[in-house]
Amino acid sequence: MLKWRAICICRVMAISLSGVIRRWFLTLALLVVLIGLGSQGLSAADSNERLIWLRAEIARHDELYFKKAAPEITDSEYDTLKRELRTLEKTQQPVMGDDRSGDFATQRHRQPMLSLEKAYTAEELRTFINKAERTLRREDVVWVIEPKFDGLAISVTYEGGNLVRAVTRGNGLEGDDVTANVLTITAIPRQLPAGAPAVVEVRGEVFIDYAEFARINVERDAAGEESFAHPRNLAAGTLKSKDPAEVGKRRLSAVFYGLGVWEGAEKPPATQQALHARFKAWGLPGVDKVTVVKEAAVWSAVEEFGRERSRLSYPTDGVVVKIDSRSEQLELGAGEDAPRWAVAYKFAPERVATRLKAITLQVGRTGAITPVAELDPVKIGGTTITRATLHNLEEIKRRDLRVGDFVYVEKAGEIIPAIVGVDLELRGSEVKSYVLPEKCPECGVAFVREGTSVRCANNECGAQVRRRIEYFASPSGVGIGGLGPALIDTLVAKKKLTGVADIYRLRSEDGVSARVLAEIEKSRRVDLARLIGAMGLPGVGKKGATALAVRYRTLDELVQAEELSEESRTLLKDLMAAGVTSSVPGVLEKK
Numbered sequence: 001m002l003k004w005r006a007i008c009i010c011r012v013m014a015i016s017l018s019g020v021i022r023r024w025f026l027t028l029a030l031l032v033v034l035i036g037l038g039s040q041g042l043s044a045a046d047s048n049e050r051l052i053w054l055r056a057e058i059a060r061h062d063e064l065y066f067k068k069a070a071p072e073i074t075d076s077e078y079d080t081l082k083r084e085l086r087t088l089e090k091t092q093q094p095v096m097g098d099d100r101s102g103d104f105a106t107q108r109h110r111q112p113m114l115s116l117e118k119a120y121t122a123e124e125l126r127t128f129i130n131k132a133e134r135t136l137r138r139e140d141v142v143w144v145i146e147p148k149f150d151g152l153a154i155s156v157t158y159e160g161g162n163l164v165r166a167v168t169r170g171n172g173l174e175g176d177d178v179t180a181n182v183l184t185i186t187a188i189p190r191q192l193p194a195g196a197p198a199v200v201e202v203r204g205e206v207f208i209d210y211a212e213f214a215r216i217n218v219e220r221d222a223a224g225e226e227s228f229a230h231p232r233n234l235a236a237g238t239l240k241s242k243d244p245a246e247v248g249k250r251r252l253s254a255v256f257y258g259l260g261v262w263e264g265a266e267k268p269p270a271t272q273q274a275l276h277a278r279f280k281a282w283g284l285p286g287v288d289k290v291t292v293v294k295e296a297a298v299w300s301a302v303e304e305f306g307r308e309r310s311r312l313s314y315p316t317d318g319v320v321v322k323i324d325s326r327s328e329q330l331e332l333g334a335g336e337d338a339p340r341w342a343v344a345y346k347f348a349p350e351r352v353a354t355r356l357k358a359i360t361l362q363v364g365r366t367g368a369i370t371p372v373a374e375l376d377p378v379k380i381g382g383t384t385i386t387r388a389t390l391h392n393l394e395e396i397k398r399r400d401l402r403v404g405d406f407v408y409v410e411k412a413g414e415i416i417p418a419i420v421g422v423d424l425e426l427r428g429s430e431v432k433s434y435v436l437p438e439k440c441p442e443c444g445v446a447f448v449r450e451g452t453s454v455r456c457a458n459n460e461c462g463a464q465v466r467r468r469i470e471y472f473a474s475p476s477g478v479g480i481g482g483l484g485p486a487l488i489d490t491l492v493a494k495k496k497l498t499g500v501a502d503i504y505r506l507r508s509e510d511g512v513s514a515r516v517l518a519e520i521e522k523s524r525r526v527d528l529a530r531l532i533g534a535m536g537l538p539g540v541g542k543k544g545a546t547a548l549a550v551r552y553r554t555l556d557e558l559v560q561a562e563e564l565s566e567e568s569r570t571l572l573k574d575l576m577a578a579g580v581t582s583s584v585p586g587v588l589e590k591k
């Protein structure tokens, strides 16, 4: 009761106050909640989320206190947070993951693939390092700091210089044999140069860089498919695909930084730095950002990496701090499930709280509806965000989101902001449950229910038309460089584009540059399979498009095909009338 009154008072005052004071009261309200809530009765997932939140919050208060000399909370409030964190950490069971999917043959690792001990605070990192140095009875140990790539751990074995096996970590003892898929990754050489050991197992990570992540998500968006939330999910999903040809279409990256089995006349490199150099000489993708320091400078190097990591082109979730000398590594050895000479320091995901102003709907090219959260502007990871995707209508129900709620926003994979929770304690009486409109916000035609989702079934809906044109022109479609969403919006508004085929009627008077017109011209003769794919026929994927192209070979034949719906036939006739002449390569020349 007392707790509730405190929250109410704080909320009332927060509404009437502004700026710094308002922020202070909100923090206080939150603290009252924290103190009252404790950690009892939380599920495993909740307590894990809470753990992450506590670590981030304590780190923030440390920064305010030590660096900015501007604490927001009292010492005793700070101690309460620390106490809760310690209690939670004691009850959390460390979980050893297992990435095996059951779709691949199992391979036993000749040497276990251990995971790393994790540190979440400067103190935990220092404790690990001091313990290692005490055991070695040395104080001038050299430490190497590498980025902690956020992907999927992989072990690749070369025998006689040839790549013979690639296995995921799995449960550490045995993993999935993904050799066929790894052979499609161009970044990983199939052969090592002469002089490589008879058998060598290199270990590292398979990941997807931000540029490729964005490219694939743009394609999926345009195709009306759900986008990937994080580059790691995308990398893992791709590496575990059952079709190696599909793996080859996505540009997976790899990095190697560790050794497993080594059999040869020569001894392995004597230091971690020498190992990096050897991998580079062998043509293996290596770590490009390495810092070498003594214990006293480890923390400042970690902090510096933390400041710079948002500028990296690939996803990281921390750093790995390793002892440089291989003989010292061997001397320390490993504990039950982690080596004693390397530790992972994990950065807490940046999380901010803001108000959910409204939920709006986005209409896809097939009429699929995606809800979007409209937020009070808030800064996260150096950028201000005002919107976050809610993926689907179920998400609103699952998270019990109400308009007016204070929500936690995290930037997943440093790219897409996602809502990860609602602050129920801050929920006021003015919040409103979301009511799904009956009609499409774009064209006003009543939605059609499809299970738990809804669809705009109006083929002429303005939003769908724009999305279809966007998809047709996108790299997943026929690929018309320069004809992007902004230009398409302008041309649709000027009524210069009323459908896909109008692209081929555009002229320079319509405000289209010569470069874009040249791109359009080029796309008239695109491969038939690609044209069919770009039309986005219902139920016809990339494979289906190729099959249709192979069967009919020319537009004249295809337009007669009985598989086509009347809508698709009309679109095809329209494209032909506008001067599109695509065919299967070689067919027209032979005629």
Ligand SMILES: [Zn+2]
Residues within 6 Å of the ligand: 363, 440, 441, 442, 443, 444, 445, 456, 458, 461, 462, 463
């Ligand atoms: Zn509509």
